Each structure stands twice: as C-alpha cells, then as structure tokens.
Amino acid sequence: MNFAFTPEQAELKRGARRFLASCCASAQVRAAMESAGGHDDAAWKSACELGWSALVIPETYGGAGLGWVELVAIAEETGRSLACLPLFSTVCLAASALLDAGDDAQRTEHLPRIASGEVQAALAFAEETTVDPVAIATLARDDAEGYVLSGTKRYVVDGATADLLVVTARAPATSGDDGVALFVVDARAPGVVREPVPTLDPTRRLCTVELRGVQVGRGSRMGDARALRRILDRAAVALAAEALGGAERCLEMATDYAKTRVQFDRPIGSFQAIKHRLADMLVSVETARSAVTWAACVAASDDVDELPTAAAVAKSYATEAFFRCAAECVQIHGGIGFTWEHDAHLYLKRARASLSLLGSPARDRERIAHMVEAV
Amino acid sequence: MDLRFTAEEEAFRVEARQWLATSLSGEFAALLGRGGPGDEHEVFEPRLAWERKMGRDGWTCLSWSREHGGRGASLAEQVIFLEEYVRARAPGRVGHIGEGLIGPTIALFGTDAQKKRFLPPIVRGDEMWCQGYSEPNAGSDLANVQTRAVRDRGDWVITGQKIWTSHAQWSDWCFVLCRTDASAPKHKGLSYLLVPMRQPGIEVRPIRQLTGTSEFNEVFFDGARTPADHVVGEVNGGWAVAMATLAFERGASTLGQQLSFENELREVLDAARENGSLRDPAMRQRLAQAWIELKIMRLHALRTLSLAQTGQLAREAMISKLYWSTWHRALGELAMDVLGADGAVARGAHERLQRLFLFSRADTIYAGSSEIQRNLIGERALGLPR
Numbered sequence: 001m002n003f004a005f006t007p008e009q010a011e012l013k014r015g016a017r018r019f020l021a022s023c024c025a026s027a028q029v030r031a032a033m034e035s036a037g038g039h040d041d042a043a044w045k046s047a048c049e050l051g052w053s054a055l056v057i058p059e060t061y062g063g064a065g066l067g068w069v070e071l072v073a074i075a076e077e078t079g080r081s082l083a084c085l086p087l088f089s090t091v092c093l094a095a096s097a098l099l100d101a102g103d104d105a106q107r108t109e110h111l112p113r114i115a116s117g118e119v120q121a122a123l124a125f126a127e128e129t130t131v132d133p134v135a136i137a138t139l140a141r142d143d144a145e146g147y148v149l150s151g152t153k154r155y156v157v158d159g160a161t162a163d164l165l166v167v168t169a170r171a172p173a174t175s176g177d178d179g180v181a182l183f184v185v186d187a188r189a190p191g192v193v194r195e196p197v198p199t200l201d202p203t204r205r206l207c208t209v210e211l212r213g214v215q216v217g218r219g220s221r222m223g224d225a226r227a228l229r230r231i232l233d234r235a236a237v238a239l240a241a242e243a244l245g246g247a248e249r250c251l252e253m254a255t256d257y258a259k260t261r262v263q264f265d266r267p268i269g270s271f272q273a274i275k276h277r278l279a280d281m282l283v284s285v286e287t288a289r290s291a292v293t294w295a296a297c298v299a300a301s302d303d304v305d306e307l308p309t310a311a312a313v314a315k316s317y318a319t320e321a322f323f324r325c326a327a328e329c330v331q332i333h334g335g336i337g338f339t340w341e342h343d344a345h346l347y348l349k350r351a352r353a354s355l356s357l358l359g360s361p362a363r364d365r366e367r368i369a370h371m372v373e374a375v
Numbered sequence: 376m377d378l379r380f381t382a383e384e385e386a387f388r389v390e391a392r393q394w395l396a397t398s399l400s401g402e403f404a405a406l407l408g409r410g411g412p413g414d415e416h417e418v419f420e421p422r423l424a425w426e427r428k429m430g431r432d433g434w435t436c437l438s439w440s441r442e443h444g445g446r447g448a449s450l451a452e453q454v455i456f457l458e459e460y461v462r463a464r465a466p467g468r469v470g471h472i473g474e475g476l477i478g479p480t481i482a483l484f485g486t487d488a489q490k491k492r493f494l495p496p497i498v499r500g501d502e503m504w505c506q507g508y509s510e511p512n513a514g515s516d517l518a519n520v521q522t523r524a525v526r527d528r529g530d531w532v533i534t535g536q537k538i539w540t541s542h543a544q545w546s547d548w549c550f551v552l553c554r555t556d557a558s559a560p561k562h563k564g565l566s567y568l569l570v571p572m573r574q575p576g577i578e579v580r581p582i583r584q585l586t587g588t589s590e591f592n593e594v595f596f597d598g599a600r601t602p603a604d605h606v607v608g609e610v611n612g613g614w615a616v617a618m619a620t621l622a623f624e625r626g627a628s629t630l631g632q633q634l635s636f637e638n639e640l641r642e643v644l645d646a647a648r649e650n651g652s653l654r655d656p657a658m659r660q661r662l663a664q665a666w667i668e669l670k671i672m673r674l675h676a677l678r679t680l681s682l683a684q685t686g687q688l689a690r691e692a693m694i695s696k697l698y699w700s701t702w703h704r705a706l707g708e709l710a711m712d713v714l715g716a717d718g719a720v721a722r723g724a725h726e727r728l729q730r731l732f733l734f735s736r737a738d739t740i741y742a743g744s745s746e747i748q749r750n751l752i753g754e755r756a757l758g759l760p761r
Contacts, residue, residue: 275754283694289691
C-alpha cells in the first residue's frame with residue numbers, strides 16, 4: 001500500500017505547476033476570463049503540446065496512455081491556478097465519456113482529434129436543476145437516418161466553445177434509467193442552438209444548448225445510464241482534485257497575508273483568532289487530500305463498485321473544504337479580500353460554483369446514506 | 376500510488392483472522408467488545424490475561440523491529456491486523472501505552488541496557504505502563520512541570536503530583552517528566568525518568584470524572600525512588616523525549632482506536648435504523664457525513680503512515696489528533712440526537728452510546744487540547760508567528 005506519487009507522477013505534477021505559473025498566473029487568468037470565449041487559447045495550445053489533452057487517451061487513439069492518477073494530479077494544479085483551460089470539459093468529461101461508453105469506431109473517429117488538441121469537446125448532461133440521469137427529458141427519436149434529438153441541456157461547461165458535444169438523451173416513452181444513452185453531436189450541426197449564460201464564476205463558462213430536432217447518425221449513439229453515472233463519478237473525482245488545489249491555494253494566500261499584515265504592532269497571524277482559523281483550514285486541506293488521493297486510485301482502477309462511494313466522498317468533502325477555505329481566505333484578508341483586484345473572490349466564486357456543478361454535497365451524502373442503509 | 380493489498384498480505388489477513396477466531400473463545404469469549412473508549416477501567420484482569428496470550432502468540436508490538444522483539448510488520452500488515460482485531464470485536468488493549476508510547480520512545484532514545492530491560496516485558500504483556508506528564512499546574516503548559524527529582528546516591532528521589540494518569544492503578548512502571556534543574560529555563564531543566572509504581576513513596580487516587588467512572592487517577596510521589604540510570608535521553612534533556620512520545624500519542628499510533636470508531640458508528644447507525652431516525656432526511660445527512668469523515672480519517676491515517684515510511688512525516692501527521700477528536704466528540708452528540716428522548720434515560724439499553732457521548736468530551740482535551748493543537752499546527756506546520 002502506497003499513497004505517494006511515483007517519481008514520474010510527481011514530476012508531471014511539478015511540471016504542471018511550473019507551466020501554469022508561467023502562463024496561467026493571475027493576470028493571464030483575468031485576461032482569459034474577460035475574453036470572448038473565456039479560455040486562454042494560447043495556453044491551451046501549449047498544454048496540448050505538453051500532452052494534457054491526450055493524457056488518459058490510450059496510445060492506440062493517439063493519446064499518452066496515462067491514467068486518472070495523472071489526470072487528477074493535473075486537475076489539482078489547474079484548480080489551484082484557476083487556469084481558464086478546457087481541460088475539465090474536454091478531457092475529464094467528454095473524452096472520458098467516449099472512453100467509457102464509445103465503441104472502437106466512435107473512439108477512432110473522435111479521440112485522436114481530441115488528443116491532438118484539434119477538437120474541444122463538452123458533455124451536456126444536466127437539465128433544469130438536476131444532474132440525475134433519471135431526470136433526463138431530452139428525447140432521441142429513431143428515424144430512418146439514425147436519431148433526432150430534441151430538448152434543452154443546461155449548465156454545459158465550455159459548451160459555447162466546444163467543437164463536439166456529447167449529449168445525454170432518452171428514447172421516447174421511457175423513464176428512469178431505461179432508454180438513456182449518450183449521443184455524439186457536431187456542435188455546429190443544424191438545430192444546435194447554443195446560448196452562453198453569464199456565470200457567477202467568471203473562470204468557468206456555462207452554456208445552454210437547445211437541440212431543435214438535431215439529426216445524428218446511427219453510429220453516434222453510445223452507452224447507457226450506468227455508463228453515464230460512471231462518467232460523472234470519474235469527473236467528480238477530477239472536480240474534487242480541482243477543489244483541493246483551490247483550497248490549498250486559499251490557505252497559502254491567507255497564511256502569507258497573516259504573516260505579513262501588521263495590526264496592533266503584531267502580525268495578525270500571531271493572534272489565535274486568526275491562527276486557529278488557518279489551522280482548521282489546514283485540517284480541511286490535508287484530509288481532503290487523503291480523500292482525493294484515494295478517489296484518484298479508485299477512478300484509475302477497474303473497481304466500478306467502489307467508484308460511486310469514492311466519488312461521493314471526495315467530491316462532497318473537497319468541494320465543501322474548498323468553500324470553507326475560500327470564505328476564510330476572504331475573511332482573513334479583511335477589506336482587501338473584498339476587492340475585485342484581489343484574487344480571493346475568484347476562488348470564492350469557483351468554490352461556490354463547484355459545490356453545484358455535478359450535483360450538491362447533500363446529494364452525495366444521500367447516496368452514501370442509501371449505501372450505508374443497505375449494509 | 377497503489378492502495379491494494381498483495382496476495383502475501385491477504386494471506387497474513389487470513390492468519391490473523393484465524394488466530395483471533397480461535398483465541399477469542401473459552402475464557403476470552405466474554406471479552407468481546409469490552410474495554411473500548413469509556414470502558415477502559417472495566418474487566419482489567421481478564422484483559423491482562425488476553426494481553427499476555429497475545430504476547431505469547433506473537434501478536435503484540437507488530438510494528439517493532441525484530442531486534443526489539445517485534446514482528447517488523449509492514450504498514451499494510453499492521454493495518455490488516457488492526458482491521459481484523461476490530462472486526463473480531465477483540466477487547467481494548469491494556470498494553471497500548473507500552474506498545475504505542477514508551478516502547479517506541481525507548482527504542483528511539485534509550486540506551487542498550489534500557490532497551491534490553493524494558494522492551495521484552497512490554498512485548499510479553501508482563502509489565503504495564505502509565506504516563507506521568509500532566510500536573511495540576513501543568514496542563515496545556517506542560518513545560519511548567521513542578522514534580523522534582525533529585526539525586527541521592529545511586530537513585531533519583533521524586534517528589535510531586537501527577538494527574539490524569541490512566542492505568543496508574545494497574546501499572547508496574549510510569550514514565551515521569553520531572554524537574555531536575557530548577558535554575559534552568561523551564562524547557563531545559565526537565566528529565567524523563569522511568570519509575571517503578573509499586574513502592575511505598577507512590578500513592579494512586581482515582582479521579583471521579585463527569586462520566587461517574589474513574590479511568591484517570593492522581594499519582595502522588597513522596598520520596599519515590601528509581602535508579603540513576605533509568606533516565607531516557609540526557610539529564611535535563613527530557614523535553615525533547617517527552618515531545619517524541621507525544622508525537623507517537625497524537626500520530627499514527629491511534630489507527631487502532633480510529634478503527635474501533637467504525638464499531639461505534641455502526642452502533643449509532645443500528646440505533647437510527649431501529650428507532651426510524653435513519654429515515655429522517657436531516658438525520659441521514661448527518662449520519663452520512665459522519666460516515667464520510669470516518670472514511671477519510673482512516674484514509675488519512677494510512678496516507679500519513681505511508682508517507683512516514685518514506686521519511687516525509689510532516690504536517691499531514693500534525694492534524695490527525697485535532698481531526699479525530701473533533702469527529703469522535705461530534706459522533707457522541709449525533710448518537711444522542713439519534714436516541715432522542717431515549718437518550719435522557721440513564722442506564723437503559725443505550726448506556727454505551729451515552730458513555731460515548733460523555734467520554735468523548737475528554738477527547739478534545741487530553742493529549743493536547745484542540746486549542747493547543749491549533750497553536751501547534753499554526754506555528755509548526757504553517758510557520759505562523761507566536
């Protein structure tokens with residue numbers, strides 16, 4: 001049993017931090033979040049050259065053939081820097097969906113172009129206010145050509161800039177898990193209407209995708225509700241890692257400030273009222289790290305039985321830890337933490353958005369309660 | 376990163392499980408589930424016999440090196456044994472202070488003669504230990520210890536009072552933090568002495584706690600003696616040794632205790648299932664959160680231990696005491712909320728959960744209160760100014 005990174009994994013993570021420090025520092029993040037597409041396109045091009053878009057894609061499909069431990073290590077770093085990159089949407093959600101649910105033809109068609117960075121992709125899984133597969137209302141009607149998709153997908157991460165969409169829908173007259181599948185859709189196909197929505201978190205763009213009778217081929221259908229749950233659970237592990245990175249950065253900012261800000265002739269970090277808050281933040285960060293490390297190993301393994309538990313534990317715990325740390329970071333900075341110029345608010349907003357991106361922590365706890373009840 | 380157990384480790388699990396199943400029968404069957412937190416003062420003699428049985432069969436001090444009489448067990452083997460021990464509902468150990476605190480301290484700081492004298496009886500379960508740290512005026516401010524030790528011919532002569540000493544009434548030995556140089560600054564005049572408990576100069580008085588029971592004692596030293604060479608580390612250099620022992624106490628040695636929390640959470644869940652509160656949405660959230668945090672506690676302990684093997688023990692370990700004590704105290708509160716009005720009836724069917732509620736109030740006080748833990752974390756792990 002070993003919780004430590006291999007030397008290669010550790011170097012990958014260090015390299016990611018160096019890369020992000022050079023091209024996704026605060027000024028660059030702020031420029032990207034105010035740009036039209038919301039991404040730092042030049043930084044993403046460089047990231048693709050480093051192999052980030054290819055990370056978990058097998059070598060047969062032009063990828064790097066690494067696993068979720070490596071992807072989670074990178075996600076922690078992008079969460080730490082708030083880098084405006086389509087890593088979460090393209091790799092952690094869409095490529096992951098193709099890997100889990102796609103057949104060889106579907107993988108061969110799409111994965112090499114994602115791996116090379118040529119194609120950005122998004123997974124449109126949510127509708128109204130829920131992410132639960134049983135609530136999917138978007139319809140996939142059979143016709144002679146294949147399927148016709150109709151419905152409205154919401155909160156699609158990076159949906160407006162994606163070239164390729166993976167969309168969840170169900171067969172007519174089905175309910176619950178029955179009839180649910182994923183469909184690969186060209187984002188520019190006729191009938192796909194994309195409406196970017198203003199977001200609380202300026203560093204992560206969301207979009208409403210309306211499907212007005214979108215015609216897709218027979219070969220675009222893949223997976224089922226169980227596959228969708230696995231895909232969302234793996235993404236939850238990546239989201240937890242991002243949250244861990246963000247939480248740790250908030251702790252560092254607040255600690256540095258507490259050491260240098262002098263009031264009453266003392267650094268405020270010498271006051272127990274501040275010191276104890278920071279200590280509690282470290283408890284949150286380190287325990288979240290233990291949860292994320294475990295969940296990454298589960299996501300990397302074939303253990304699909306443990307995956308729902310690991311995802312629910314890591315996501316609920318790490319996103320709540322992130323929110324606590326981001327909120328404390330604002331508080332410990334005092335007035336300066338309430339300004340637009342300071343980065344504290346960017347973390348607070350990312351933390352708040354992460355709490356609901358893939359379902360709430362309360363929903364995760366209900367999943368755990370359900371599992372515990374059954375034992 | 377690889378969190379799986381190997382085939383050899385799984386074979387070790389089978390061996391441990393079989394030994395526990397076979398051994399916890401006959402005279403020891405009555406000990407199942409006894410002697411946990413809040414129940415430590417119960418059924419001592421039979422548990423001592425169990426400790427010796429474990430020692431004879433080679434199941435104490437697994438993590439110790441073979442040179443010190445241990446098994447040189449790997450981290451995974453230690454974890455496996457503890458998991459099986461808890462699963463078998465084997466009784467709370469009476470030798471944990473020897474195995475977990477003073478043994479590792481002597482192995483680290485002791486002389487060869489001390490290792491030879493003191494370690495084997497711990498392994499065999501022949502000698503019980505207690506910890507002489509706190510005093511009426513040295514709680515959080517431990518360096519304010521006033522108990523004095525002076526040299527008299529070939530002995531130390533000890534005078535003073537220790538408090539909150541668990542197991543003192545059964546112990547053969549006590550490791551005592553004493554002031555040996557009253558003129559030195561307070562951290563620099565302390566020595567770490569090993570003192571036999573069964574002598575005329577020592578009196579043990581039980582403390583009646585808010586639980587109504589007495590796990591803890593006061594220990595009065597009135598001219599108690601111990602040989603001059605029973606000092607661990609340097610004379611007047613006892614503070615560093617005492618801190619090392621505390622690190623063992625706050626650190627990974629609590630894995631077994633943490634695993635026993637799983638049985639307690641299961642009892643709370645069972646009570647919630649029985650009285651229907653497991654169907655209450657708000658209660659489900661709290662129970663699930665307790666489950667999640669306990670899962671993370673175990674993962675964190677494993678991560679800490681696994682990093683310790685690579686020599687990077689650091690801030691990960693410093694937070695564990697604050698985390699588990701806070702969790703355990705909250706579990707006691709949750710248990711009472713689950714019981715509802717039933718929790719108000721003393722000595723009823725739910726006595727164990729009431730005891731959990733009451734006894735866990737001590738968790739955030741002993742071995743360094745939560746406030747002291749936060750100071751340490753702030754100053755040592757985060758580098759904040761004092």
